[in-house]
Amino acid sequence: MEKKQWTGVGVRKTFFEFFEQRGHTIVPSSSVVPHDDPTLLFTNAGMNQFKPIFLGSIASTNDMSKLKRAVDSQKCIRAGGKHNDLDDVGKDSYHHTFFEMLGNWSFGDYFKKEAIGWSWELLTKVYGLDPNRLYVTYFEGNKEMGLEPDLEAKELWQSVGVPEDHILPGNMKDNFWEMGDQGPCGPCSEVHYDKVGGRNAAHLVNMDDPLVVEVWNNVFMQYDRQADKSLKSLPAKHIDTGMGFERLVSALQDKSSNYATDIFTPLFAKIQEVTGAREYTDKYGKDDVDGIDTAYRVVADHIRLLTFSISDGAVPNNDGRGYVVRRVLRRGSRYARKYFNVEIGSFFSKILPALVDQMGEQFPEIVKKQNDVKEILDEEEEAFARTLDRGEKQFEKYATQALNSGAKKLTGADVWRLYDTFGFPEDLTKLMAEERQLSIDEDEVAVAREKAREASKSVKNSVQTFAKLNVHQIAELKDQLKVPTPNDEAKFLKGDIKAKVQLIYTGTEFKKSSKDLPPNTPFGILLDKTNFYAEQGGQVADTGRLVIDDVAEFKVLDTQQFGGYIIHNGYLEYGELNAGDEVIAEYDELRRQPIRNNHTGTHILNHSLREVLGDDINQKGSLVDQDKLRFDFSHKTGVTIPELKKIEDMSNSYVQQNCKIYSKDVELDVAKQINGVRAVFGETYPNPVRVVSVGIDVDMLLETPENPEWRKVSVEFCGGTHVDQTGIIKDLVIVEESGIAKGIRRIVAYTGDAAHAVQREAVEFGKRIDLIEAMPFGPEKEAEVKQTTVDLNNLIVSAVTKEDLRTRFNKVVKAVVDEQKKRQKAESKTALDAVTAHFAKDENKDTNYFVGQLPISANTKAISEVMNHFKSKDKAKTVYLFGGSPAEGAVVHGVYVGTDLSSKGVTAEQWSAAVSEVVGGKSGGKEPTRQGQGTKAEKLDEAVETARKWLEEKLKI
Missing domain, CATH: 3.10.310.40 (Diaminopimelate Epimerase; Chain A, domain 1)
Incomplete structure (x- = not known):
């Protein structure tokens, strides 16, 4: 009989159908970002979403509380925290940072007999795996813990036909599963598959042999670990299983590697199409002579993690799970550049469509979020690309020094500098060091990191007190020192520039060298030209660095302009700077991007306010930073919720049109003639003035400046930085509207990823209200209503959405209060009746x-x-x-x-x-x-x- 040819899609579908026929409910995968579980960096196992059931903490109103049997395929990430497979990805055939975990579950329903019987039936009868290649393990017991061997599991495996020499005992590490230091736990029974066959591979089980791998684990949750480490039997016994989807498909497709299956081949085909590289040949270690197969595996694995994590809300940043995402992207970018010889900046987003085509049906969220993922990937790659060349050159310099010195290791200071200056995460540097047979001392890195942070902390406190240039010092620069004002046109462009140090400003005097200044001294630097944005017009100052690679680095914490002169304030990380030195000026692009979003968002909001509220709307102040936009305007009354909705909808309509942003310097008198142009009343503008238009070329505006159609366009005098097109903003969400003075109102709004974050928060809060509404009346519901009232008041979401949530929640509160009054009245009557009945009894008449x-x-x-x-x-x-x-x-x-x-x-x-x-x-x-x-x-x-x-x-x- 011809053996069935399995596809990855068919394997997953068959798993669902098998357990659905046995009374299991198909449950969708939860997010890889465990928003409601702060103990986890990422969802790393199939049981995470069922944790409240096992702990007995699930609300009775939660749909999952009614589950008795479930089956799912859970999206999992193991790339940070306790479970981290990142270092192994690419090097072997079976590790992944992102993978699917197939699972079947029993919550106090069936137990070992059914779980073991169905496991064997599915693997051997349905999937058709050779029983002679399968090995099972059971818990051997632990006398110190007072745990007996799980002979029941052993006997059950024997009863389904597993040979004695394929049933192996296992220790606490391999065959006893625990949720944590406390809580549900129990023995487990693993199924291992020998990819070679025709031999007895029992001695290779659990020995990290790439050809004898664990594919399925059945956990028999029957104990509850107490605080004193003792075990109590659970009142209800549960089944928790997890089968590696990629490993199962590899076995069914008779491949020695997970990466040789149709889970990865479509991605490899796309990578080859994009890069023009040779085809993938599934070689490992020394056999992968040119390293290209390893690079294929790394890129294919990493696009999966990046796509699913970003789709579920884990965007790249410098903290927690966001930092993991950033590390993975930079690691993958370096592999792509080194081994595929491609330009970095939009590489991963070109692979993205192949993944969406392949997995979008099972996980529709990646289809919905595809454009957002592409924008974020490109933005992150572009930022890293600017320092990748220089960072690799610097690494080679450090590596050569280490090899020549015979130390065979990179110093902690060098590793930290590669991260701090060039954005190389420590694990990327470690990978590059391994390629050169160099080691890294992590303790040294930690010392260097802490030293840098202490220095930064001491100077950051001085940001608000950096010395300013007064009128006499401006005159000194201009008339005595003959220092020209810098050219700052590059602030409107993306990327780094080279500039020359003109002078160093200590706050009291101008110097030509920093050499005599004490360590960690805050001071300022004047350049001949700059791409840094000096604080003005409501937009915050840029931060970043001025660098001479491996010679000196100056951290810019603040940028200010005085009389045309721009001071870059901060401190020296290392080295010294002198007048005439050429430095690379790098503003923090990943900080600047949300500032651009918020500034363009401010213009769009200003336009929408006038369109909805009328011509009396005039700007009275603004703040644009990396977190939000704040806009003050004249208006006699508070803005109503319906008006806010119109303003928010109109703004987002403008955003979604993906209009191009135009800017041009125009003679002030001419610019003022443009119909509907917005300016701040009382502000003095330069001549010429910079005109920023959203959607219409400024030259077209100037052809017929009085055209009434221009009234429908956002046109402003503005010297700030903006996005190229409005679509980059993604969304604009108004989170606050309030009065700050008589006739002056204030709006706070979020754009971009911050807007998406508060939208997700609103959805989750809505679900919370649904659950409370469905709860039966009682102390638990009353307590939940009380806490939710507090949380709703503090909730930061769209003001319009918050009003909707408040309206919905008020109905729940009213129902609870009405029920309380009703029950209060009934109990008061019951109480009085009970006492009066006592006194009414004949035997109590004289009491x-x-x-x-x-x-x-x-x-x-x-x-x-x-x-x-x-x-x-x-x-x-x-x-x-x-x-x-x-x-x-x-x-x-x-x-x-x-x-x-x-x-x-x-x-x-x-x-x-x-x-x-x-x-x-x-x-x-x-x-x-x-x-x-x-x-x-x-x-x-x-x-x-x-x-x-x-x-x-x-x-x-």
Whole structure:
């Protein structure tokens, strides 16, 4: 019989169908960014999204709380934190930073027998794998932990036909799975596959042999690890399995490597098309003589991680998971440049369409986010490309020095400098060092890193106090020192420039050298030309560096302009600078880009405000930085939510038209004639003035400046930096509208990735409201409503969306309050009925007191109303009332001492004090009443008895 030819898509589909036929619900993969689990950098296993079920913390209203059996294919990333496979990618045939984990799950339903039986049936009967190539492991036990061998699993494997010599014991490391230091855990049973066959490979299982690999792991979750490390049996036993999709496909396609399967071949074909490289041949180590096969694997793996992480919201930056994404991109870029000899700047985005075509049906989010991913990849590559050449040259210099010295290692200072100056992550430098048979001392790197950060920290505190140029110093520069003002036209262009140091400014004097200045001294540098943006017009100053490679580096923390002279303020990282030195001027492009977004966004917002609110809108101030845009404008009344929605919608319509941004210096008198041109009232503009137009060429505006159509275009006088086209902004989200003075309003808005982040936050908050709405009424819902009220007030999302969320949530709050009132009224009646019924009984007609627990919750108001009833209508009688229960975890109590007993010396204060000693907490009030809340609900019965005995003792009955 001819063996079936499996495709990756067919393997995944068959897995789903097999378990769906056995009562499992297909659950979509969760995000690779675990937004609701701060303990994880990335989703790194299939069980992550089911963690609340295993921990018993899942809300009853969550759809997953009803799951008994589930099947899924989970997107996973292992490229940082505890689980990190990044260093192995490309070098072997089975490691990936991004992979799929197929899994089937039982939540307190079936257990070992079914899990083992189905595993063997699927692998051997459905997929048709040769049973002689499969090996299974079971937990061998651990006497120190008091754990017996899992002989049940062993016997079950035997019962399905696995030969004795293919069933192997395993230790705690390999065959006992734990979620963490505490929580659910249990023995596990792995299935390993021998890619060679025709032999007994038992001795190679769990020995890191690339041809004998683990494909599936069945975890039998039956214990709960306690804080003291002891184990308790779980009340419900669970099954948690994980099968490496890529490894399974490799086995079914009879390939020795995961990378030789159709999971990767479409990506390799695209890489070859883009680079013109030789075809992929699946060679490893020394057999991969030119390193090109390794580069194929690295690039194919990395585009998968980059695409899925960015689509799920992990954008490149210098922190946490964002830094992992940046490291991966830079590592891949260097491989592409070195081995494929391609220009970096838009390389990965050219591979992206092949991945979207291949995996978009299973994971539609990468189709939806494809354009965003492309923009981010290109932006990041461009930024790295500017320093890659210089960084590689510098690395070669350090490497040659290390080899010549016989040290065989790069110094920590060199490794840190490669990162700090050229953007080379430490693991990329480590990889390059390995290629040259050099090592890295990570402790030395840590020392260099900390030293640099301490220096930076001490100077950053001086940013606001950097010395300014006064009128006398400006005159000195101009008239005595004959220093010309710099050319700063390059600030409107992308990229680095070469410039010459003119002078060094200490804050009190101009010097020609930094050599005599103490370490970490803040000072300023004047250049003959610059690409740095000096703070003006509401746009913040650029930061960056001035570098002479391996000679000196000056960190620019602030850039200011005084009388045409531009001062780059900061401190020397190392070396010295002298007048006449040629430096490379690098502003921080990754910081500048969101500033551009926000500045162009400000122009679009200004235009939309006028269109929606009318001509009385005039700019009164603005701030444009890397995080947000802030715009102050004249308007007599607050902007309504419907108006805000129109403004936001109109702005985004402008953004989505992807209009080109035009700019030109124009004679001021001519520029003022352009119909609808925006300017800040009272601002003095230079002549000529720079005109920035969104969507229409400035030359076209000037042909017919009074054309009424120009009123529909955003045209402003502006000296700031802008995006090339509005589509780069992605979205504009207004997060705040408020009044800051009489007749002056303020809007705060986000653009780009920041806008997308708050949009995701709004969606998640909406889901939270849905869950609360579906919860049954009770203490849990009341507590959740209380906390959500606080969180909603602090939520930073679109102001329009926030109002929608508030409207939805207010309905939930009203329903809860109405139910509380309803139940309060019912409980008050129940409480009063219970006490009056007691006094109405024949045997109690002559009794003038009642001490007892009422059939109510811990309802202080119900107790208060009963006390008030007797205080006002039956003053002679005394009541000591209790509410709540140990099950509720709360207790309340209250006493009213009637006139009969108060005349005999009974006081509410003394009586309630005796009760509070038992139930904890305190009581308060004025005689003849007292109320309290206890902290020890489990002692409720004892408290009732104490109250009764205290009174009996007092009355000596």
